[in-house]
Amino acid sequence: MREDKHTIYSCNETNLLFNGRREIHEDELETGMARSAYTEHKGKTEEQERDTKKFWKNGQIRLAVFGVENQTEEDQEMIFRNFSYDGAEYRDQIHRRNEIRRGNVSLSKKAKEGTADNEDEERKKVPDFYPVITIVLFFSENRWRGPKSMRSYFEELRDLEPFIPDYTINVFEISYLTDEQLEMFQSDFKYVAEY
Numbered sequence: 001m002r003e004d005k006h007t008i009y010s011c012n013e014t015n016l017l018f019n020g021r022r023e024i025h026e027d028e029l030e031t032g033m034a035r036s037a038y039t040e041h042k043g044k045t046e047e048q049e050r051d052t053k054k055f056w057k058n059g060q061i062r063l064a065v066f067g068v069e070n071q072t073e074e075d076q077e078m079i080f081r082n083f084s085y086d087g088a089e090y091r092d093q094i095h096r097r098n099e100i101r102r103g104n105v106s107l108s109k110k111a112k113e114g115t116a117d118n119e120d121e122e123r124k125k126v127p128d129f130y131p132v133i134t135i136v137l138f139f140s141e142n143r144w145r146g147p148k149s150m151r152s153y154f155e156e157l158r159d160l161e162p163f164i165p166d167y168t169i170n171v172f173e174i175s176y177l178t179d180e181q182l183e184m185f186q187s188d189f190k191y192v193a194e195y
Contacts, residue, residue, distance in 0.1 A: 016135065016172050016181070029054045032065060036088035050085045050134070062127065065089055067134035074138075074146045079153055082134045082169045089132040097127065135170045144171045 018024075032053040052068040067085055071078070138144050147153035149168040151161055174193050182193055 017133070017170075024056055028056055028058065029066075030057055031055075036085070036092070048081075048084060048088065062130045064131045064133055067132070069134060069136045070139065071136055072139050074140070074142070074144055076146050078136060078171075079147050079150060079167070079169055082136070083150070083167050086132045086134055086167075090129075093127075093129055097129075100127070133170070135172060138171050138173045139175070140173070141175050143176070144173055 032055050034051065034053045035047050035049045050067045051070050052066075054066045054068075055062050056064045056066060067082070067089075069078070069082065075081070148171055149166055151164050151166050154160065154164055157164075177193055182190055185193065
């Protein structure tokens with residue numbers, strides 16, 4: 001598995017999501033392209049890039065995608081950046097499903113080669129949607145005081161609260177992890193977090 005420059009901690013970060021239980025193993029993770037593109041209002045194409053992106057897979061089936069963002073300073077815009085990253089992932093899932101339905105993408109080698117028993121039936125199969133989960137590793141001696149949800153960002157607009165999606169970000173304050181949380185790490189990340 002290729003490791004990019006931002007991924008030095010194997011899959012330890014995902015253990016934070018499962019209270020230290022090792023639910024995800026290194027061989028189940030596949031590095032994904034961290035860049036996505038979007039078109040601005042004037043038609044100019046821009047890129048956005050997350051720090052790390054991993055697909056959690058069971059064979060060829062994608063169970064989830066994990067994004068990991070590393071922050072050393074609080075970012076008041078983090079809620080919007082993560083929302084944009086996650087939205088791009090869901091947009092890609094919709095695009096892939098539509099391409100399969102149109103027959104532009106094959107699900108199996110046999111269908112691609114035209115040797116599947118029932119190619120039309122196979123093309124009707126589309127992958128299920130899978131969740132996009134982004135975690136923010138906050139490497140600071142300070143506590144994260146910025147908004148962790150859309151609603152908290154717009155809290156002065158209380159009348160609109162029922163209509164604002166309650167999108168939240170998962171911030172892990174590395175300097176404030178408990179001893180039990182530090183013990184769950186199996187790699188050098190444990191020493192980085194302790195430091």
